[in-house]
Amino acid sequence: MSSRPYPSPVVVVLALVAATFLAGCTGGSKPAPTPSLDSPERAAAELADGLSRADLGAVEFASASSSDVNTEFKAIVAGMGPVHPAVGVASLNAQNASATATLRYTWQFPGVPMTWVYDTTADLAREGGRWKTRWTPAIVQPGLDGSNRLRQHRLYPERGEILGEDGDVIVTNRSVVRIGLDKSALKAEQLATSARRLATLVGVDPKKYAAAVEAAGPEAFVEAIVFRATDSRRPANRVVAQIPGALPVEDEQMLAPTATFARPVLGTVGQATKEIVDDSSGAVVAGDQVGLSGLQRRYDGRLRGTPGVVVELAAAKTAAASAEPSGSSSDAAGERGSASSASPSPRPAQTLFEARAVAGRDLTITMNIGLQKLAEQVLAGTKPASALVAIRPSTGAVLAVASGPGSAGQSISTVGQYAPGSTFKVATSLALLRAGLNPGSKLSCPARIEVDGRSFKNYDDYPSDSLGQIDLRTALAQSCNTAFISQAGKVSDTDLASAAGSLGLGVDYDVGFPAYFGSVPAEDGGTGHAASMIGQGKVQASPLAMACVAGSVEAGKTVVPHLVEGVTPKSAAEPLTANEAGQLRSMMRSVVTDGSGHLLESLDGPAAIAKTGTAEYGTKQPPQTHAWMIAARGDLAVAVFVADGASGSHTAGPLLQRFLTSAS
Incomplete structure (x- = not known):
């Protein structure tokens, strides 16, 4: 193997010196400059990035300052609001000192499935050793020429209605008047004064409303309150107009027949809150009408529909301003209209892109309009928290869920948690029947009974002629506490919980709306178990659950309520048998014919069955009491339910009687 000789270091140095000398003797030419690292690809990428961020302040332009171009660009796209396109370089064609970039724009609008995609071209040139963009508005959109601008507005879909039994319309568009301030009609120094005056006039918090006005955009209509057009509390238009910038705007809004009609359950519709916008993953923007509570909130995706958008070429403004941008918290007006609008364009706007809105779908529920109105009328004069629930035993359909005026806007009819008192004795009776008793079985009903050192007694006006040895039927009819407690050793806590479950109480279900089905302790013992036997202690129920108890006895099967079409859960409890239901039905009929429910005996039509209840609560002496009555008829x-009442028969009973009489 031969080796190749290498030159010595001295030889290498001499060779370099010689090469340098010869280069210097070739006519005096200078050394070639280092090739520039700049490229048209860099300039095109820089431009695309600036367009995507809606800020061209860092982009280099040929024969133009970046700040001047950025100012012009901002005015061109101001009407697009907070929506920015994704811009990429689709292709690049470079020749010597010039190049052309093809830019691909993709616009996505909040909640709108369709995207707007188009291409533009940008010319690049070398200037001062750098590649730069030759600015023209057509880089943003081919139709832009310096005399016009882009603008877009959101198309709001028709919201679905809520329909009741037999397809009757419950919630639909009804006439309203939106009262607010038009900021474009006010000077800055007028805003706070007008905002506070208007807030005081319509009864909203002046400080909060003034802050909302301050935070809104310069051309915004800032809504203070919405009145039904027929609302007698609405201030006259002339009074509103006396406040600078204040306007009453006629509009429509999704509303129930009355302001109180099942409001806690149905919920409300209004402008999306910040929390709703933030949780929507971009589908909802400020200004959108969405469900804020109740069924409107839970089924908002179905009811709201899909928004659309229109993008137009409009005449340029003298100053950068947003027209009706989709997704703008200050100027969005869409097709709902606005108290203020942009100045008239010298020429008609040209539509560049349109995605049509898709209407929401109706939601059908089982509520009966007449019975719901009746239930609310029955409770209208009741000052404490109160509730009335009506269901159809044969199907479990919820017909009325009214919470009285003392309920502070809460749906206590469906989610209230209260001791059911003696109405729970229907479940206790079922547990005793399953333990081998029958309606004629003899029980001891003393005036008092002691369990583990705790004394239990009957209610104050318990009939003395029903003390001593009585049968189970009489114990239920007269509601003898001590008789039921005397049988505590025959049924366990688990037996009680199972019997309650068979009547629709104490077993949770997803029924498509907020509902509480009660709680019956499966392990308590001692005085706790004794209290459970008469619906006290840790036993709790909602009016909805207790309506299911009465409905289950009437139907001869376990009734699980349903309100929303398509949401019909099945019972997971031990089934109620026809024989058990028959015995309970006869015993609850005795409550009407011989006991505390006698006020229902005079009703015409099908025979009524019932049970009254009074439950002690709190620490006051004497204790405060909840008043209950449940019944079924046909x-x-x-x-x-009434949160504070004398007794079931005296407080809840007359309300139930009035409802059943009018519901016939």
Whole structure:
């Protein structure tokens, strides 16, 4: 193997010196400059990035300052609001000192499935050793020429209606008047004064409203309150107009027949809150009308529909301003209209892109409009928190869920948690029947009974002629506490919980709306178990659950309520048998014919069955009491609850009687 000789270091140095000398003797030419690292690809990428961020302040332009171009660009796209396109370089063609970039624009609008995609071209040139963009508005959109601008507005879909039993319309568009301030009609120094005056006039918090006005955009209509057009509390238009910038705007809004009609359950519709916008993953923007509570909130995706958008070429403004941008918290008006609008364009706007809105879908529920109105009328004069629930035993359909005026806007009819008192004795009776007793079985009903050192007694006006040895039927009819407690050793806590479950109480279900089905302790013992036997202690129920108890007895099967079409859960409890239901039905009929529910005996039509209840609560002496009454008559089961009442028969009973009489 031969080796190749290498030159010595001295030889290498001499060779370099010689090469340098010869180069210097070739006519005096200078050394070639280092090739520039700049490229048209860099300039095109820089431009695309600036367009995507809606800020061209860092982009280099040929024969133009970046700040001047950025100012012009901002005015061109101001009407697009907060929506920015994704811009990429689709292709690049470079020749010597010039190049052409093809830019691909993709616009996505909040909640709108369709995207707007188009291409533009940008010319690049070398200037001062750098590649730069030759600015023209057509880089943003081919139709832009310096005399016009882009603008877009959101198309709002028709919201779905809520329909009741037999397809009757419950929630639909009804005439309203939106009262607010038009900021474009006010000077800055007028805003706070007008905002506070208007807030005081319509009864909203002046400080909060003034802050909302301050935070809104310069051309915004800032809504203070919405009145039904027929609302007698609405201030006259002339009074509103006396406040600078204040306007009453006629509009429509999704509303129930009355302001109180099942409001806690149905919920409300209004402008999206910040929390709703933030949680929507971009589908909802400020200014959108969405469900804020109740069924409107839970089924908002179905009811709201899909928004659309229109993008137009409009005449340029003298100053950068947003027209009706989709997604703008200050100027969005869409097709709902606005109290203020942009100045008239010298020429008609040209539509560049349109995605049509898709209407929401109706939601059908089982509520009966007449019975719901009746339930609310029955409770209208009741000052404490109160509720009335009516269901159809044959199907479990919820017909009315009214929470009285003392309920502070809460849906206590469906989610209230209260001791059911003696109405729970229907479940206790079922547990005793399953333990081998029958309606004629003899029980001891003393005036008092002691369990583990705790004394239990009957209610104050318990009939003395029903003390001593009585049968189970009489114990239920007269509601003898001590008789039921005397049988505590025959049924366990688990037996009680199972019997309650068979009547629709104490077993959770997803029924498509907020509902509480009660709680019956499966392990308590001692005085706790004794209290459970009469619906006290840790036993809790909602009026909805107690309506199911009455409905289950009437129907002869476990009734699980349903309100929303398509949401019909099945019972997971031990089934109620026809024989058990028959015995309970006869015993609850005795409550009407011989006991505390006698006020229902005079009703015409099908025979009523019932049970009254009074539950002690709190630490006051004497204790405060909840008043209950449940009943069923034909294919209608009802529960009435009053948070503070004398007794079930005296407080809840007359309300239930009035409802059943009018519901006939």
